[in-house]
Amino acid sequence: MSKILITGGAGYIGSMLCTKLLHEGHNVTVVDLLKYDKGSLNHLYFNKKFKLICDDVRNISLMKKLIRKHDIIIPLAALVGAPLCEKFKRDAVSTNLGSIKTLCRLATKRNKIIYLTTNSGYGIGEKNKYCDENSPLKPISLYGRTKCDGEELVKSKVKNFVCFRLATVFGHSYRMRSDLLVNNFVHTAIKKKKLTLFEPHFRRNFIHVRDVVNAIIFTIKNFKKIKNEVYNLGLSSANISKIMLAKKIKKQYKKLQIKIVTNRKDPDKRDYFVSNKKIEKKGFKATISLDEGISELIQIFTNDKNKVINNY
Ligand SMILES: NC(=O)c1ccc[n+]([C@@H]2O[C@H](COP(=O)([O-])OP(=O)(O)OC[C@H]3O[C@@H](n4cnc5c(N)ncnc54)[C@H](O)[C@@H]3O)[C@@H](O)[C@H]2O)c1
Structure with missing residues (x-):
């Protein structure tokens, strides 16, 4: 079983992910400022393998200590969505990109990084375009740019990584989002x-939040087989x-x-549709x-x- 560090683990994707990873028997540490929902992880406090640190992912000395102690890092902490990033530009850059720079600097070859970004930059101005991982990403929002730059950093600096470009997520979570x-x-x-x-x-293109979680579980189990690549992740139907x-x-x-x-x-x-064939060929399909x-x-x-x- 792995020691997994999740930043932003109290969020929409993170709260569902932590729950499933603990269920699978992993040790899970979360760093989250609990910006939106202070109770999204309440149901996990009973579990001795779970630890929540209410702190800022930009706290470098804390992250240094934690990265050393964990095998797998899943950096979800971010200001998510274009409107929020427009409103808090400096925080958006320091959180979404600054914390990834720190992670890339501190990660060693022992660490496996699973990074999630958005596929939404594919379709700007490309009417009816069918996009795969080789299609250019042209993010127009600050949010999109910080996430794409984060992906570039992870690809170029980290020894062991998997990046997913996510479709728009839907479904229930312990920390709900109704802006998706x-x-x-x-x-x-x-x-x-x-x-x-x-x-x-x-x-x-869309994907259920539990399928995002399932894809991450698949990644942990098949890391060697799929590592050091970028994959679109969506429900093909x-x-x-x-x-x-x-x-x-x-x-x-x-x-x-x-x-x-x-x-x-x-x-x-x-206005675009996305091919998810690359990850499907490796054995994971959203359902x-x-x-x-x-x-x-x-x-x-x-x-x-x-x-x-x-x-x-
Ligand atoms: N939901 C989607 O459709 C989607 C699509 C593509 C990519 N992603 C990526 O997945 C990740 C998670 O998204 P989400 O939908 O769960 O968002 P979310 O807003 O629900 O979760 C983000 C979490 O990060 C925390 N956070 C924010 N700033 C922090 C800081 N400085 N220090 C510590 N914690 C901080 C928040 O408290 C929150 O719990 C993000 O990186 C996002 O870019 C999400």
């Missing part, structure tokens, strides 16, 4: 019973347009009205469907309005 597209559409559908779509045929997504939600939530506005442009210009995710989200947002927490 599927979560947001379901939340809006329940709250307003109406979804207004601009440029409804723009396509995106979920390369779908916004209108298709809205219709899927309506199928399960009949009260929903879908309104299409033709005379307005969506400021979000992403949790959008329908399953929508069904769980309908339950959550219907029963617990407090589950709705945005990053900005």
Whole structure:
């Protein structure tokens, strides 16, 4: 069993990941400032293999000590999403990129780094483009740039790494995010019973948060086989347009009205679909469907309005 350090482990992906890694028998240490949800890891305190350090990932002396003591490092701590990074530019750069620079400097060949970035830079201005790992990433937001630069650093400086470029994540987590597209559409559908779509045929790729966790578990088990490569990570059957997504939600939530506005442009210009074949060929395939995710989200947002927490 490994000693795993997760920065940002109390977040949307991290809280689900820590839970599963402990279940698998690993030792898990989290460094997190608990910016959004102070209780997202409460259910883990009973476990003797779990430790939460409420501190800043930019605390270099702390990170130096911790990196030395752990085999696997999963750096999730970040200001996530374009609006949040625009609002807190300096913190975005020092957290998203500065902490990765420190990690790359301090990591030794004993450490395995699993880094998550976003695939969203693929599709800017590339209508109907099918993207694989060789397609150029052209991030237009500060968020996207810090994540792409982080990936470049990990690739060039770290001996043992795996990078995943994630599709837009959806589904339930102990620390909920309702700003992600599927979560947001379901939340809006329940709250307003109406979804207004601009440029409804723009396509995106999606993945359930539990599939992201499953991919990381797969990576730990198959590290040698897949290491030192970058992989797209998404659900291949979920390369779908916004209108298709809205219709899927309506199928399960009949009260929903879908309104299409033709005379307005969506400021979000992403329209692309993604090939996940590279990681699938290595043996991992995301399987949790959008329908399953929508069904769980309908339950959550219907029963617990407090589950709705945005990053900005
Ligand atoms: N959710 C997605 O769709 C998605 C897609 C692609 C990549 N990612 C990447 O996955 C990672 C996790 O994303 P998430 O959706 O779980 O986000 P999140 O906002 O839920 O989690 C980020 C966590 O980092 C913590 N944090 C922020 N600044 C910190 C600091 N200075 N020191 C310590 N902790 C700090 C926050 O308290 C929070 O718990 C990020 O690196 C993100 O870029 C997420």
